[in-house]
Amino acid sequence: MRPSLRTTLFLAPATAWLIAMLVLPLVVVVVFSFGERGAAGGYVPAFTFDNYFNLGARWAAFRNTLTLAPLGTVLCLLIAYPLAYFLAQKADPRWRTALLILVIVPFWTSILIRSYAWIQILGGNGLPRLIGELGFDRPRFINTPFAVMVGIVYGYLPLMVFPIYVALEKLDRRLLEASSDLGSPPWRTFLQVTLPLSLAGVATGSMLVFILLMGEFLIPQLLGGGKVFFVGNALVDLFLQSRNWPFGAAMAATLVLVMLVTVSLYLRSLRRLSGGRDDVALM
Amino acid sequence: MVNQTIAELRNVTKRFGAVTAAEGLNLAIFQGEFLSFLGPSGCGKTTALRMLAGFEQASEGDVLIDGTVVNGVPPHQRPVNMVFQQYALFPHMNVARNVAYGLNQRRPRLARADIAAKVARALDMVRLSGFTDRRIWEMSGGQQQRVALARAIVNEPKILLLDEPMAALDKKLRHDMQIELKSLQRELGITFVLVTHDQEEALSMSDRVCIMHQGRIAQIGTPEELYDQPQNRYVADFIGRSNFIAARAVGRDGERLVAEGPGGLRFVARAAEKTAGEGTVTLSLRPEEIRVAPDGAAGEGHEMRVTHRIFLGEHVEYHLRSAALDHLIAVVPRSTDIAGGTPGVGVAVRVSWRDGAALALAED
Ligand SMILES: Nc1ncnc2c1ncn2[C@@H]1O[C@H](COP(=O)(O)OP(=O)(O)O)[C@@H](O)[C@H]1O
Ligand SMILES: [Mg+2]
Numbered sequence: 001m002r003p004s005l006r007t008t009l010f011l012a013p014a015t016a017w018l019i020a021m022l023v024l025p026l027v028v029v030v031v032f033s034f035g036e037r038g039a040a041g042g043y044v045p046a047f048t049f050d051n052y053f054n055l056g057a058r059w060a061a062f063r064n065t066l067t068l069a070p071l072g073t074v075l076c077l078l079i080a081y082p083l084a085y086f087l088a089q090k091a092d093p094r095w096r097t098a099l100l101i102l103v104i105v106p107f108w109t110s111i112l113i114r115s116y117a118w119i120q121i122l123g124g125n126g127l128p129r130l131i132g133e134l135g136f137d138r139p140r141f142i143n144t145p146f147a148v149m150v151g152i153v154y155g156y157l158p159l160m161v162f163p164i165y166v167a168l169e170k171l172d173r174r175l176l177e178a179s180s181d182l183g184s185p186p187w188r189t190f191l192q193v194t195l196p197l198s199l200a201g202v203a204t205g206s207m208l209v210f211i212l213l214m215g216e217f218l219i220p221q222l223l224g225g226g227k228v229f230f231v232g233n234a235l236v237d238l239f240l241q242s243r244n245w246p247f248g249a250a251m252a253a254t255l256v257l258v259m260l261v262t263v264s265l266y267l268r269s270l271r272r273l274s275g276g277r278d279d280v281a282l283m
Numbered sequence: 284m285v286n287q288t289i290a291e292l293r294n295v296t297k298r299f300g301a302v303t304a305a306e307g308l309n310l311a312i313f314q315g316e317f318l319s320f321l322g323p324s325g326c327g328k329t330t331a332l333r334m335l336a337g338f339e340q341a342s343e344g345d346v347l348i349d350g351t352v353v354n355g356v357p358p359h360q361r362p363v364n365m366v367f368q369q370y371a372l373f374p375h376m377n378v379a380r381n382v383a384y385g386l387n388q389r390r391p392r393l394a395r396a397d398i399a400a401k402v403a404r405a406l407d408m409v410r411l412s413g414f415t416d417r418r419i420w421e422m423s424g425g426q427q428q429r430v431a432l433a434r435a436i437v438n439e440p441k442i443l444l445l446d447e448p449m450a451a452l453d454k455k456l457r458h459d460m461q462i463e464l465k466s467l468q469r470e471l472g473i474t475f476v477l478v479t480h481d482q483e484e485a486l487s488m489s490d491r492v493c494i495m496h497q498g499r500i501a502q503i504g505t506p507e508e509l510y511d512q513p514q515n516r517y518v519a520d521f522i523g524r525s526n527f528i529a530a531r532a533v534g535r536d537g538e539r540l541v542a543e544g545p546g547g548l549r550f551v552a553r554a555a556e557k558t559a560g561e562g563t564v565t566l567s568l569r570p571e572e573i574r575v576a577p578d579g580a581a582g583e584g585h586e587m588r589v590t591h592r593i594f595l596g597e598h599v600e601y602h603l604r605s606a607a608l609d610h611l612i613a614v615v616p617r618s619t620d621i622a623g624g625t626p627g628v629g630v631a632v633r634v635s636w637r638d639g640a641a642l643a644l645a646e647d
Contacts, residue, residue, distance in 0.1 A: 174371035177338055180358040181365045182385035182438065192384075196375045 032249035041243025051250035088168035143225030167201025322495035546607025584633035
């Protein structure tokens with residue numbers, strides 16, 4: 001057997017899987033997005049750009065998604081990095097596994113139930129009441145972007161912690177010793193060695209969280225109470241309630257496009273920071 | 284030449300929990316010398332080195348560098364640099380940036396041009412001039428080692444610490460590197476402190492060798508001193524090979540100790556300073572100090588029988604046995620190999636040694 005043929009054969013299942021699971025649905029979405037809504041909803045074949053021209057009507061969903069998803073990613077990163085750093089570098093190795101399990105324990109319960117718990121905490125009888133009883137003005141948390149952000153950070157934190165933890169865990173400690181030996185105080189060693197060598201973990205974690213956040217609809221639904229709407233919520237509405245499939249498809253296609261552009265820009269800038277790898281000029 | 288002390292260990296002990304890695308180390312390191320810590324794995328060599336670098340702090344005693352007690356001073360504030368066992372080069376930086384790393388940490392900052400010039404000179408010294416922009420993973424093991432060396436010497440440390448720097452290289456490369464390292468040290472005049480478990484490496488490169496045994500210093504001296512005047516059985520056995528013979532001191536002959544071995548064999552032995560004048564002593568007799576002559580030859584000697592004969596090229600090694608001596612090893616240069624044919628296994632020979640060939644060791 002010629003090598004190229006063999007390679008093709010070996011790759012065939014993966015290729016078939018990719019086509020079935022990724023390319024086909026995407027093609028369907030794109031085709032639908034140029035169609036028209038039938039009288040009773042659903043899809044009628046056509047070729048029109050109207051769905052795209054009408055996207056402005058759902059601008060708020062895009063705006064919320066495109067601000068809260070990056071913001072949520074950044075917040076997750078800011079909290080996850082120190083946590084992962086502590087787990088990988090500082091925590092007693094005997095406790096490390098136990099602590100790591102604690103990070104994933106929340107995943108053992110459905111996000112639905114956990115979000116309801118947050119509704120109780122952030123709702124009128126939760127934190128605001130407590131703050132009120134301490135003599136301050138009672139703040140309003142539930143159904144605000146703040147509540148959505150709390151839910152997002154809470155829900156997505158483990159996805160960020162793990163890749164960063166893995167990167168920091170396999171960081172060779174002798175490199176830190178070498179840096180110290182060469183005259184670098186600890187904080188500069190962090191900036192010049194630890195951080196650049198963990199950027200791969202940061203990239204993976206950010207990608208995971210960002211991509212999943214772009215499609216999020218449950219948390220905004222429950223903690224944003226329909227006031228903080230994501231593209232995901234609009235899609236649920238368009239496909240399941242108003243049954244305007246072509247318009248929903250246009251929204252989905254646009255979301256995919258925006259995601260592709262953002263992610264590739266992000267990866268490119270990270271690569272410049274660490275991948276060309278020379279001038280990790282963080283100093 | 285006056286030996287100026289650049290670093291000192293005073294009664295230094297290091298414990299890791301229940302493990303005592305180093306105990307009661309007393310040692311002065313001289314300016315410009317090449318000193319090796321030599322000993323088997325686990326004897327505390329690396330621990331001693333890491334206490335000089337500042338990665339470990341002594342549990343007891345004082346570490347001095349350049350006349351100052353540096354107990355508790357972190358590595359980044361010590362005027363020493365280390366070449367790590369697996370090099371520990373920064374994978375996200377190219378060769379030049381690795382070498383410049385230490386210079387870039389100086390405050391106030393050095394001028395860019397100065398850094399570039401120093402880096403170029405250091406790379407030149409380790410014969411890597413053309414490799415500035417190379418990635419670390421594009422370099423061979425030997426080249427990586429040179430980068431590690433350049434990265435350390437570019438800082439002009441008071442002491443260069445090397446932890447088994449050649450352990451990962453193949454034999455041929457290791458030998459070349461030993462020569463190169465030694466000449467680099469002469470050229471720079473920097474004090475080198477090397478950790479190794481390779482006896483040949485330590486003896487061939489060092490001005491002085493510090494032999495370690497179970498966390499303690501067994502003996503410090505020049506390679507010749509260690510070979511000719513080992514102070515205890517451990518050192519006599521570790522450096523080169525030796526026949527050990529239990530004997531009884533019977534008197535003195537000036538500086539020498541007269542001892543009687545098994546079967547009434549007489550030895551006039553050099554005595555290590557600490558050896559008592561009487562009682563039992565252990566004699567160390569190097570294989571090459573033993574003369575082997577055909578049986579029936581003129582002169583005195585002890586009659587023994589050959590049990591093994593090993594041809595070593597330039598030398599022939601005999602394993603000998605007699606009623607008095609169970610097992611004696613003699614190594615005879617081939618040019619002086621026994622006239623009239625070399626004795627084979629089972630042949631009787633006459634064995635002798637000159638006065639002062641044996642060394643009486645202190646009981647340890
Ligand atoms: N960080 C450490 N924690 C616990 N034990 C250690 C540590 N470093 C060294 N040791 C122990 O101290 C002893 C000496 O180790 P080391 O100095 O590395 O020996 P060498 O370099 O001569 O092989 C060994 O028994 C080793 O297990
Ligand atoms: Mg060691």
